């Protein structure tokens with residue numbers, strides 16, 4: 653799980669139902685004609701402009717601890733801080749859908765084409781999240797091939813579940829994702845937008861189980877950790 657990875661569009665393109673659910677919209681069959689047109693236009697734009705790729709690098713537990721040491725908060729009070737000590741293998745990653753797609757979203761909003769901008773942004777957001785899942789599946793498959801058939805991999809990212817975005821600095825310093833065209837600004841936000849980053853943690857499904865009762869959980873709208881845990885515990 654080292655080096656640059658290029659994804660084909662068929663893999664990176666998010667399912668329509670996933671995009672709609674993330675926007676709390678009804679299924680495609682129940683959309684108004686206007687929304688259905690916007691959705692199809694957005695997928696056509698995605699296919700025309702997305703350049704999905706990633707850079708990843710495996711690292712040891714000690715090396716990961718060095719990366720996690722660099723953000724403004726106690727790592728023990730984060731989800732990643734509870735999970736990584738139980739992990740058996742780790743890989744840092746940064747993935748992106750590339751500049752042309754990000755530029756098109758910016759252009760639509762700049763032109764006040766809000767409907768098209770919003771729908772393309774929604775498709776691209778789901779597509780970017782999908783890259784993390786594709787990398788997790790790839791790492792899991794590699795580990796299985798190396799004789800670890802029970803390994804289950806989940807991605808954990810700065811900016812979520814207590815790991816603040818300032819954690820990006822050490823992650824970027826180690827991985828150097830400029831090679832795939834992703835840079836970090838002073839606020840630790842990635843350019844181009846629609847890029848994702850994090851650490852893939854591998855081990856038996858049970859290592860990903862935790863109780864979501866941190867102080868920051870009170871403000872969580874998605875409660876996405878429940879489905880994530882279930883996805884590795886049920887296999």
Ligand code: SF4
Pocket residue numbers: 731812813814864865866868869872873874875876877878
């Ligand atoms: S409830 Fe939300 S913030 Fe808390 S661990 Fe789950 S996903 Fe993260």
